[in-house]
Amino acid sequence: METLTMQQIADLAGVKRPVVSVWRSRSAASEHPFPAPLDPARLVFSANEVGRWLRVTGRGNNPDAQEDAALFSSLMDRAASQLDDASALLLLHALSGAPLADQSRDDLAMLPVGHGVEEVLSVAQADRALRDSDLVACVDRLAEAGMTATRVLERLARRQEEKNAPLASESLIAKGDALACEVVAALAGDYDRALVPWGPGGLRLLTSVVARSSELDRPRVVAPDGPTGPVDRLLWRYLAALGARLESATAGSATLLVGQWAAIPWERTESFFDSIDNVVLGLEPGSAAVVFAPAPLLVDELPGTDHRRQILSGRGGDYVAPLRFVARLPRGLCRVGGRRRMAVWVLGESGDAAGDRGFTTFGEHSAHALDARENRALASDVVAALRGGAARRSHAFLRGEHRLTEAVVVRSALALPVTTDVAEDGGDALARLWEKRDASASRVLEGVEVVAAGSAADHSLPWRAATTGKHRPARVITGVRIPAEVFAAGPGGIGVIGPDEVRGQCAIGSRSVELVELVRRAPRFRLTEPGDVVFTTTRGPAAIIDTVGGNAVQAPARTLRCLEPVEGSRRILPELAVRDISAARGSDCRSWRLRTVVVDACGPWRTVAARAAEHRARLLAELSALDALTTELADGLAAGTLRIDHNNSEQNNKENA
Numbered sequence: 001m002e003t004l005t006m007q008q009i010a011d012l013a014g015v016k017r018p019v020v021s022v023w024r025s026r027s028a029a030s031e032h033p034f035p036a037p038l039d040p041a042r043l044v045f046s047a048n049e050v051g052r053w054l055r056v057t058g059r060g061n062n063p064d065a066q067e068d069a070a071l072f073s074s075l076m077d078r079a080a081s082q083l084d085d086a087s088a089l090l091l092l093h094a095l096s097g098a099p100l101a102d103q104s105r106d107d108l109a110m111l112p113v114g115h116g117v118e119e120v121l122s123v124a125q126a127d128r129a130l131r132d133s134d135l136v137a138c139v140d141r142l143a144e145a146g147m148t149a150t151r152v153l154e155r156l157a158r159r160q161e162e163k164n165a166p167l168a169s170e171s172l173i174a175k176g177d178a179l180a181c182e183v184v185a186a187l188a189g190d191y192d193r194a195l196v197p198w199g200p201g202g203l204r205l206l207t208s209v210v211a212r213s214s215e216l217d218r219p220r221v222v223a224p225d226g227p228t229g230p231v232d233r234l235l236w237r238y239l240a241a242l243g244a245r246l247e248s249a250t251a252g253s254a255t256l257l258v259g260q261w262a263a264i265p266w267e268r269t270e271s272f273f274d275s276i277d278n279v280v281l282g283l284e285p286g287s288a289a290v291v292f293a294p295a296p297l298l299v300d301e302l303p304g305t306d307h308r309r310q311i312l313s314g315r316g317g318d319y320v321a322p323l324r325f326v327a328r329l330p331r332g333l334c335r336v337g338g339r340r341r342m343a344v345w346v347l348g349e350s351g352d353a354a355g356d357r358g359f360t361t362f363g364e365h366s367a368h369a370l371d372a373r374e375n376r377a378l379a380s381d382v383v384a385a386l387r388g389g390a391a392r393r394s395h396a397f398l399r400g401e402h403r404l405t406e407a408v409v410v411r412s413a414l415a416l417p418v419t420t421d422v423a424e425d426g427g428d429a430l431a432r433l434w435e436k437r438d439a440s441a442s443r444v445l446e447g448v449e450v451v452a453a454g455s456a457a458d459h460s461l462p463w464r465a466a467t468t469g470k471h472r473p474a475r476v477i478t479g480v481r482i483p484a485e486v487f488a489a490g491p492g493g494i495g496v497i498g499p500d501e502v503r504g505q506c507a508i509g510s511r512s513v514e515l516v517e518l519v520r521r522a523p524r525f526r527l528t529e530p531g532d533v534v535f536t537t538t539r540g541p542a543a544i545i546d547t548v549g550g551n552a553v554q555a556p557a558r559t560l561r562c563l564e565p566v567e568g569s570r571r572i573l574p575e576l577a578v579r580d581i582s583a584a585r586g587s588d589c590r591s592w593r594l595r596t597v598v599v600d601a602c603g604p605w606r607t608v609a610a611r612a613a614e615h616r617a618r619l620l621a622e623l624s625a626l627d628a629l630t631t632e633l634a635d636g637l638a639a640g641t642l643r644i645d646h647n648n649s650e651q652n653n654k655e656n657a
Contacts, residue, residue: 002047002073003038009050012072013060023059032057047073070145071155078138079152080159084230085129087156087237088121089139092130093149094241099140105130117246119223120236150241157207157238161335166231168336169263170201175370176333176342179378180292181209183344184258185219186379187386191286193256194220194247198279198289201260203235205292209258210244220245222255254286261293262334262342269297270307277311280321280347288324288348288386295328298343301413312409320358320406322349325385326414327363327378330370331588341366350388359392360408361385362415364399367586374398444611448604459570460580460593466572467560473572473596474562479555480522487511494518497528498554499536502544508551518552525552526559533560533577537587543578570596573605 010017024034035049051069054060062068070076079086093100095111109127112118130136143149161171172180184205188195195210197203206221213219223246227233240246249255257279264272272293279289291298302308312321325346333342350358365378377398384395392402408414430452437445467476482496493512500506518525528534528546535543536557543560553559560581562572576595584592597605636642 001038002070002075003044004047004050004069004073005045006043008072009045012050012062012065012069013054014062015060027057047075067145067147070142071152075138075142075145076152076155076159078135079142080156082132082135083156083234084125085132085135086139087153087230087234088125088129089136090143090149090153090156091117091121091237091241092126093139093143094153099143100130100136101140115240117237117240119225119246119248120227120233120240150238153234153238153241154211157204157235160231160234161204163336167201167204170204170260171335172205172262172333173335177205177208178212178372179329179333179370179375180205180260181212182375182379183382184209184256184290185213186383187288187290187346188219188256190383190387191254191288192220193254193286193288194222196222196249196255196257198257198259199261199275199291199293201262201292202258203232205260206258207235207238207242210239210242215243218243218245220247222249223247254284256287257289259289259291259293261291261297263337263340264294264297269302272297273307273311276345276347280311283322283348285349288346290382291345291347292329292342293345295341295343298345299326299328299414308414309410309412313406320409322347322358323360323405323409324348324350324358324388325361325363325382326408328366328415330366330586344382346382346386348386350386350392358405359385359388359402360405361392361397362401362403362408363397364591367584367588367591440615442612442615444608444615448608459597460595461572463589463592463594466594471565472563473565473570474560474577474594477526477553477559477561479553479557479559480525482513482518482522482552482554486513486517486521488513494527495551496554497534497544497546497551498557499538499542502534502536502542502557503539504544508544508546513552522552527552528559529561531562531574533562533574533581534558535560535578535581537589541581541584541587541589541592543581545574545578565599569599571599571602572596573602575609 004012006020007017009020013020027034032053035045035053038044038046047069051066054062054065079090089100092108092111095115095117096103096108100108105127108130109123112121112126113123139149139152142152146152146155159165160167162168184195187193188209195206197206210218210221221239221244224232224236227236259276259279261272276289276291283289296302297308312323313319323345325344327344329342329344331341334340361381361384363378363381365374381395381397381400384391384397385400430450433450461473466472466474479498482498487496488511493514495509496511496513497508498511501508501511528549528551530547530549532546532549533543534546534553534557535541538556560574560577562574562577565571572594576597580594581592633642637644
């Protein structure tokens with residue numbers, strides 16, 4: 001009988017394990033009680049009964065739980081315990097498309113030869129696996145439950161990424177896989193490159209790439225000389241079942257090496273760079289390599305070692321490694337390791353004319369939105385950077401800067417602030433300003449002389465430079481944790497600004513706390529000052545200006561206080577800071593930039609801003625009065641306290657005609 005443990009039930013239903021315990025206790029007296037355990041001591045349940053209960057009650061997040069129950073049951077445990085033979089039988093099932101028990105063992109053993117996949121499953125391996133009749137029956141049952149043997153192979157492959165499993169350290173979240181697969185697919189398709197797995201996570205990533213591709217156009221994959229270990233053989237057999245076009249390596253053919261090292265112990269740093277060095281030296285014309293690895297190794301400054309610089313430029317003479325693209329990626333792409341940040345390298349000879357010096361493109365994707373649009377944009381950037389020449393010059397990069405590779409590879413850190421070059425003339429900006437002044441019919445610019453000041457330039461500061469250091473133009477003040485039970489509704493105490501106020505979900509002043517209680521509960525609180533920027537990264541960046549001040553800031557919201565410059569001629573304006581934070585693409589503030597303006601312009605700007613606020617208030621008051629007038633008239637007409645004097649109205653109309 002197929003059985004499920006509590007954890008397997010949770011995995012089947014797509015919930016956390018404690019949820020299953022809640023289901024058991026709360027449904028005991030209901031019309032549909034949770035199935036009784038077959039073994040109360042070990043809490044083992046019938047897979048069929050649990051699947052039926054999930055379907056009847058609609059519990060969990062898997063609408064196909066009843067059909068999928070076998071894929072999470074003891075049957076799958078049996079297959080996983082004999083991983084090598086089970087993956088062999090599942091590939092045979094996928095190739096034949098029918099239950100193994102109904103077919104001749106000799107015919108099945110020869111299937112790998114007929115389908116050209118003997119590199120991943122030999123006749124001897126197939127014959128050995130087919131001799132285990134119990135395992136054959138188990139595989140047939142799993143293939144029936146999973147609809148196809150390929151789906152069971154996928155499930156077995158995903159099990160290798162679970163906690164403490166062989167591939168756990170190389171597992172990426174779904175969005176991380178989507179980003180990496182988009183880049184790999186674009187590079188492979190651009191030059192019809194055959195894929196070659198590389199590194200501890202390369203084969204795992206390659207299975208995701210092939211699984212996401214069209215069934216009618218699976219990519220070419222260079223078959224291995226002989227996979228080592230049952231997990232590698234499982235992944236290769238999964239690729240064969242997916243329909244990947246396995247082919248032998250041939251000299252002169254274009255390939256794309258797909259490398260992934262999600263986690264590298266420090267003592268293996270040298271061997272990691274040696275591996276890259278060996279691969280780059282062996283790249284054929286038209287071939288390329290893509291490397292996904294921790295940002296501290298690929299991008300950040302490496303303390304106490306020069307391995308990276310040595311492989312990129314340390315051979316003496318005129319050698320320069322063909323590094324075409326480098327970028328930091330967002331935090332949190334790995335399933336394990338917390339918020340560890342990854343980076344990407346792309347290496348290969350570009351299409352620049354012979355004798356021309358190559359270029360490296362720095363991409364800034366640490367705040368990448370991780371949606372389909374930005375993934376496609378990043379992939380097209382990588383392809384253009386690798387092509388080089390006219391393709392690079394004519395491409396509109398999402399966020400990129402280009403530098404001569406020979407100047408890049410000698411740097412101690414491969415990171416470059418990426419800005420958007422706006423080749424705009426000051427006259428264009430001035431014309432737009434006058435147009436908006438005329439459209440607003442206001443006099444807010446009266447007495448303020450604004451002139452064109454030349455072409456646009458970037459005077460923004462990275463977040464770290466703007467908020468740290470002795471002469472920083474702004475400082476960050478963390479909010480304090482205020483227990484919900486001490487809040488009071490409305491005014492009467494110290495106002496509180498938290499993420500809800502910043503996002504406009506509740507008005508500033510709608511929550512307050514008594515000063516004595518605030519001192520007792522959060523003695524390190526700091527009240528805001530007029531003009532402070534209060535911001536949050538919860539559910540994405542957002543910011544507002546506290547124009548009044550005197551409020552307590554509730555964590556996780558924080559305060560950005562713009563300071564008068566001690567030295568230098570530029571400062572940060574709160575209004576610009578709010579716009580820059582709100583427009584940021586990601587929640588990692590270290591990837592943000594804050595724009596600055598010259599100090600001499602701040603006084604006139606405040607005058608204009610104050611006039612605009614007064615004008616806006618007058619317009620809002622006028623609109624409010626218009627709303628009140630029409631409401632009063634409608635209410636009076638409805639109540640009979642007012643009426644329209646038609647004779648007088650007609651006379652007024654004639655006089656006005």
